[in-house]
Amino acid sequence: MTDEWSEIGDDALGRRLHEELPRYAAPPGLRGAILAQRPRRGRPAAWFAPTVSALATAMVLVLVGLTWLPRTMSGDVVQRIVNGVVLEHTRVMMWGARRPEIVPAALAQDSGIRLAKVFVGDDVLSLEASEPVYIDWRHGVALHYRDQDGHRITYVALPAPRMPMPDRQRVQVDRYKPALMRVGGFATLVWKHGDVACFLVSNMVSASDLERFKEYFVRDRVATEPFLLY
């Protein structure tokens, strides 16, 4: 008896476990308790599965569509162009205009935008350069100003007949209502002049600077009239 277990082989031990280890049957009430607590449901109607399937498909399509909407709807187009305008502004801040000698009137042939009237500066803002630009696959016009404190302000006009205004960001400035958009520490005022989208960008973003920036906008807005040549 002493060596009964210590000398038993693996197979024999397994066999004895299978044959001799007591087995306990479930108590009589357990089956009933399980059946009583199981989730019961009515059989779904024939239309249920196809309806759920259709709704799920519609939801997936909407979700997929939502991921594309920002790329195709107006809001994102505006944002994209504003980003390009800001990049152009920062480039000029760092490197200056590429062709500062160009007078605004000469830009029409390059850009397709004629400036019927041009704000050429006053005692507050001075026009430093003008040049053709190419932003978001569009040829346009850029005018670069500097105020008395050295702030640079860039005006850009681009053909954008189908670009709607971002209504939620519109602000009242004098009798105009441009959209105010902020990108990376720059403020941009956006408005439409017929089929031409106009942008005025500066790094004047503090409360007081922003008020001055709005004044500059009024000066430019009143005195500049772009239109598409073709």
Next chain:
Amino acid sequence: MASDDFERDALRHLDALYNFALYLSRNPSDADDLVQETYLRAFRFSHRFEPGTHLRAWLFQILRNTFLTFYRVRGREIAVAEDGIPDWDVPMFHEAPEESSRIADAHTDLERAMRRLPEEFRTVLLLAEVEGLPLEDVARIMACPVGTVKSRIFRAKERLRVLLHDYQP
């Protein structure tokens, strides 16, 4: 949501599951809860069961996972005395046939020794040797490779031998 056929098939394994649950939890009340929770989950997630695969193994897998989640983590395993007899000590042979005193003693020793094994050794012996499940199914239930199952069986038997030897007069 389980179909009536699925429920009927699953309930065929009730006794085996209860036996497994009792050896895992070492407590009839906990074993009841464990089995009920296992069936509740099985019925709720019956759509995940792949027809044609081993329903019995799938149920054992749910039961063990439930045990590990709710019982072992909560520290509800009953402390087992050195002799392997828990406090509740159910009538040990109420289902056992009439047998000789020597065999009954052997039952007692086997059961006591089994109860003193660590859970992973107890489980592997119960599934592979007592229930006779294929090693692949045991591996799936225990979420480990077949080689690990073989190794655990070997080590479990070694440990069991030592424990059984302790019971010898």
